[in-house]
Amino acid sequence: MLPVAFLHSFVGAFDFILHQREAVTGGGVQVGGPAYVWHFARTQLEVSAVALAGAMAVGLPAGLVLGHLGRGEFFAVGFGNAGRAVPEIAVIFLLAAIIGIGLGNVAIALGILGLPPILTNTFVAVRQVDRTAIEAAEGMGMRAAGVIARIELPLAAPTIMSGIRTAAINIFATATVASFVGLSTLGDLVTGRNVYGDDGVVAGAIAIALLAMCIELVLAGVQALVTPRGLKLQRARQGA
Amino acid sequence: MALLAAAILAASVAACGSSSSSTTTSGASDNLIQSNPDNGNVTVTVGSKNFTEEYILGQIYAQALKAAGYNVKTKLNLGSETIALKAIKDGEISGYPEYTSTALGSFFQVPANKIPSDVTQAYDMAKSDLAKEGLVAYPPTPFADANAVGTLTSTANKLGLKDISDLKGKSQDLTLAGSPECRARIDCLAGLEKNYGLQFKKFTPVDIGLRYTVLDKGDADLSILFTSDAMLANSNKYTILNDDKGLIPAGNVIFIASKKVADQAGPDFGATIEKVQQNLTLPVIQELNSRVDIDKQEPAAVAHEYLKSSGYVQ
Numbered sequence: 001m002l003p004v005a006f007l008h009s010f011v012g013a014f015d016f017i018l019h020q021r022e023a024v025t026g027g028g029v030q031v032g033g034p035a036y037v038w039h040f041a042r043t044q045l046e047v048s049a050v051a052l053a054g055a056m057a058v059g060l061p062a063g064l065v066l067g068h069l070g071r072g073e074f075f076a077v078g079f080g081n082a083g084r085a086v087p088e089i090a091v092i093f094l095l096a097a098i099i100g101i102g103l104g105n106v107a108i109a110l111g112i113l114g115l116p117p118i119l120t121n122t123f124v125a126v127r128q129v130d131r132t133a134i135e136a137a138e139g140m141g142m143r144a145a146g147v148i149a150r151i152e153l154p155l156a157a158p159t160i161m162s163g164i165r166t167a168a169i170n171i172f173a174t175a176t177v178a179s180f181v182g183l184s185t186l187g188d189l190v191t192g193r194n195v196y197g198d199d200g201v202v203a204g205a206i207a208i209a210l211l212a213m214c215i216e217l218v219l220a221g222v223q224a225l226v227t228p229r230g231l232k233l234q235r236a237r238q239g240a
Numbered sequence: 241m242a243l244l245a246a247a248i249l250a251a252s253v254a255a256c257g258s259s260s261s262s263t264t265t266s267g268a269s270d271n272l273i274q275s276n277p278d279n280g281n282v283t284v285t286v287g288s289k290n291f292t293e294e295y296i297l298g299q300i301y302a303q304a305l306k307a308a309g310y311n312v313k314t315k316l317n318l319g320s321e322t323i324a325l326k327a328i329k330d331g332e333i334s335g336y337p338e339y340t341s342t343a344l345g346s347f348f349q350v351p352a353n354k355i356p357s358d359v360t361q362a363y364d365m366a367k368s369d370l371a372k373e374g375l376v377a378y379p380p381t382p383f384a385d386a387n388a389v390g391t392l393t394s395t396a397n398k399l400g401l402k403d404i405s406d407l408k409g410k411s412q413d414l415t416l417a418g419s420p421e422c423r424a425r426i427d428c429l430a431g432l433e434k435n436y437g438l439q440f441k442k443f444t445p446v447d448i449g450l451r452y453t454v455l456d457k458g459d460a461d462l463s464i465l466f467t468s469d470a471m472l473a474n475s476n477k478y479t480i481l482n483d484d485k486g487l488i489p490a491g492n493v494i495f496i497a498s499k500k501v502a503d504q505a506g507p508d509f510g511a512t513i514e515k516v517q518q519n520l521t522l523p524v525i526q527e528l529n530s531r532v533d534i535d536k537q538e539p540a541a542v543a544h545e546y547l548k549s550s551g552y553v554q
Binding site for chain 2: 023026
């Protein structure tokens, strides 16, 4: 019985994504269809991109420098772990009272959410770079900036990227709540059972899940691209 | 502070107490609910949904029925209307206060544009629909808690806004904030566009808890407010635009009870409910809501003050 109901709601949800229909509250108001759903999805993607860019702009340099210096482990890791416990809704509503609603509010709140995995992963990744590679570079006369940019960053890149992937998925999934503070994201559908019906709610959830998977796939591809050939060979050898 | 609020309430109650043409002191004694010893054998359970106005209304009805001699229990935290309706049908509660618009829309799937904005029509419709389910709907309260288009009074003055129709030719420069689902509701944004022919610069979805914040912070020019909001009590800061085309469904409260319970409870049950809500005009309910939401008083105490100052109890 349950699987049938489950299947039924999936069929209804895909119908909502593909075809227009009248809102549950009537009056000839048309909702649903690809363009309607995309409008919400696009806003959610946009605000997520802004937030992720912000988190990277802060987390990457901080993680690289602290990792290079080998200082601030307490800050980079401790802050990172504490940051994961921050209730996102509370941040968004607090910011709503301070700076108001809209893109700025949501981007800051989601940026705070995305910062910990980026900062922590970057710090740890840089610390774990093979010391002999760094000493060799320094022995050849490379300065700190060069060591960071040409040795540590490339060798740390895969781990940094996996932090960015985590941040991106967290940010995108959480951007659903932006519907409560001025941005029309897919949260409109997820919370709008009264007007969009069960089909609309499930359609919103499916759209979020599908887009999150797309983001994951694309970033996994980027991660493969930024992984230096030497590291790949090393891993292949260790695996064999 | 409490004294001041009590004075304001007493004044507004006196001003609205048209049921008695005599002086206020004798009006109070007319209102007094008489305790009937026969009712002591009957136990009634008053329910309510889980927000301020419902808590207060639940307390008012419960305390009034107690004054009429009934053995009263309360279940004032039922959640949504779906849960409350099920509680009546399961015999868990005898009845609870519900909004006409919600009863019609949620229980009987009446499309929002088919729910009358006229209270008598809406009540008649709800009453006959509920009767088919074995439920009784008592007559509506004087006040209506309906959605409304609101703005800062300063904005209203500047733009010359009194009715929603006055937005014509101005709305394209204005931002409207409302709950996310307002967008597609025929009694909200979709209806403002369709029935009033308005186009807004932007629609901003917000949590209903932020409906005044967006006006205060200048994030929106217009916001969907509720007519009985505590924030509107004794304040001219905000202005509600008159719904001159009757777009918004009537939000007066009707007490819904199961017919079985109502019959068992006898005539005092309905008579008490009708009597005790007579003074619940819009300014009064706004004031009561503000005592709970803003002054942080207990709903039971606020309800008791209302009953006392209106002369329903001593």
